[in-house]
Structure formats: C-alpha cells, structure tokens
Amino acid sequence: MNVVIQLERVTRTYALGATTVQALRGVSLQIRSGEFVAILGASGSGKSTLMNLIGCLDRPTAGHYFLDGVDVAKLDHDQLADIRNEKIGFVFQSFNLLTRTSALQNVELPALYSSSRISASLRRNRAREALELVGLAGRAHHHPNQLSGGEQQRVAIARAIANQPSVLLADEPTGNLDSRTSAEIMTVFQSLNQRGITIVMVTHELDIARFAKRNVFMRDGLVRKDELVAAPLDSRAELARWNQAEQTEPQLVLTP
Template structure:
C-alpha cells in the first residue's frame, strides 16, 4: 500500500487558556489514504476544527504524531510548515477568504506567488486560468469577489486551492455560507475532483452535506466516536435534478 496522505497517531492538542488547560483533542488515530473523500463531523467544541488546523499544517500537535504524505510535521519550523502548506494542501474556507478588490484570476495566482521555485508570470496565469475553467468560471476570470455570487466565490476559492496541485484538499465548512442549491453544486465539484483522484477532507456539521463524502468521521469531546463508510451516498447531479423538479413543482402549484 502506498503512503497514506494523512496519518495521525494518538494525536493530542492542549491549549493553555489562562490558568486552565483545555484538552481540545485527546488522542485521535486517523489514517486517510490517497483518493479518499472524508467528512469530519461534530458539534462545536468537539475538536474538529483543531484537527483540521493540525492536518492543514497551521498548527503542530502537542502530543502524538502527525505525518502528512510521509513527512513528520511535528518536527518542522514555521517556514517549513508554510512550504508544506504551499505544496501539499489546498484550503477552502467557510468564509471563502478571497482578497477583496482583486480579480478571480489574481486570487487564483496567490498560492503560486509563494511557491518555490516560482513559475513565470505567464505560466502562473495559464495555470490559474485552467483552474478557473475546471470549476466552470473561465468566463469570469476578471471579476472581483463583490461581482460574484457566494457560490461563484467559493468556486474561485476551490480553483485557488488547486493551482499548486496539492495532495490534499482541506475544506472547512465549505457550504456554511451557501444556500442548499449552491451547496449541492459545490459538493458536485468536490465529487468530480475526487473522482479524478483528489483526496478531500471536509469539516461539516450538516449530515446532509457529509453524505456526499465516501467516509464519515464523527468527533465528540476530542475523540473520534464513529468512523464509517457513508451508507446511501448522495450524488450531486441526482440531488440537483431532484431539487430542480421540486422547485418546478412549487412554481406550478397555484
């Protein structure tokens, strides 16, 4: 078997909040293989955000071991963590986090600005353009975030996450700010990417959204309490068709 993308062994994270020690994560073992689409669920305070921050190399574990694509993250310094994020991880956030007053294309180029070695300006532009076309926004490359709908902004964010060809796409509540139809569209993009081989790890508290993943992990009080394959898996194309029919029915009704 090849190297797992994510390998957490007895991962612990403790924060010091004033005089109190907060045990955010109390020993988690999790392995994510290449090609998986995993949803992490849990109530707020369950430790899922801490888990995501660590998997995203934004933070280091205070106990246990975390290997990302075979690299032991615990031993890296700030700059090495930054490089690792740049090369191996693509982030998609709940609040999109695009740069305001900056075109979709320039937003997509952002991770490439920090890549070492860096590509030429024209290569960066071409790669960003390709990424935007992948999420169906090739026509709107020169739009700024405030000229785009929420769903379109999230697509730009996904395109941005893809430009450095990451090993893992990390999504933190990617549909939290979106209506149900756009949520399904975004999940459709994730399913397409996953079908093409991208490993995706997604945090959500909506069971409905989690059902688009292949595997579901539920956390509570800093521990994994359930880890299973998704039973009846949603297919974005089908769900979207269903939704459109329902809306049409509503519209037809007097």
C-alpha cells in the same frame, strides 16, 4: 492506495489563563489518497482543531502527524508554510478571497508564494485551468464582490487546487450557502475527487456529509465513529431533483 494523512494519538491542549483546554485527546486517523472524508461533530468537538492540525496551520502538542510520510511536528514555520503551499489547499466557510483582487489573481496567489520559481505565464495558465475545472472560466476578471456566494466559493476551490496539492481541506465549505448552492459545491468536490484529489471536509451538516465517501464523527476531542458511507449521494442527481422540484413549486405557490 498510499496513505496521505496519518495521525497517531495526536493531542492538542490550549492554555487559557490558568486552565488548560484539551481540544484533542489522542486522535488516530488514516486517510488514503483519493478519499473523500467528511469530519462531523458539534462545535467544541475538536474538529476545527483537527482541521488546523491537518492543514499544518498548527502543530500537535503530543503524538505524530505524517503528511505524505513527513513528520510535521518537527518542521519550522517556513517549512510548514511550504507544505501548506505545495501539499494542501484550503477552502473556508467564509471563502476568504482577497477583496479588490480579480478571481484570476486570487487563484494565482499560491503559485506566487511557491518556493519553486513559477513563471508568470505558467502561473496564469494554471490559474485559468483551475478556474475552468470549477466552471468559472468566464468569470476570471470579476472581483469577489461581483460574484455570488457559490461563485466565490468556487474561486476559493480553484485557488486551493491551483498548486495541485495532495489534499483539499474544506472547513464548513457550505456553511454560508443555501442548499442548492451547497449541492453545486458538492458537485465540484465530487468531480475533483473523481479526478483523484483527496478531500477532507469538516461540516456539522449530516446531509452534506452524505456526499462524502467516508464519515468521521468527533466528540469531546476524540474520534467516536469512523464509517464508510454505504451509498454516497450523487450531487448531480440531487441537483436534477432540485430542478424538478423548482419547476413544480411555482404552481404550488400560485394556487392558494
């Protein structure tokens, strides 16, 4: 499998007044096509900074970052925007959908900003397909405020994959969701991953990370541990277990 993301001794320092903060102190990381990686770490470990770098929202202070073989550090604002548009799909903790805009229009957004002219009909079709993939075909014309949290996150995932990116980047995708909905989102991720989409997910929840195939642990701006998950959890099996538990639970509640 070819390498999609290649980080070489990447550092990132922020100037905070007189002091400088070293968020990343030389991270080297290689992610191949088709992987499902969870990046774990406490807040302040540098995982969000790493995420922004991988997402081409930011550039490294030193070191190299190759995305699909292209050195991102040398690119200007517009080129970075094009890379974000074509090669990266973002999923955020707070969904970040445009309010008062239908699910379908939200998913159409990446095609709207594509540098290659995409016709309106093709744009619409792609958006519909993406919504179908996340199981929301019937909710295309709902607005975010008419959707549940899990549904909103699925719209966000559909938007992230609408332009068929090389990498799906998820920043705490289940942070605002309950455990059951989190498992549902993981189902979506795992099925997309089976279709060959590379997924990099930042989380601080260990049980969410166990759905991924590989876990990268960050601390103090460095990668401390990088291991393959021996037996990733199957989200479908987990959901089935949840359902069973729910069926028995009410009886437990009713009997004093």
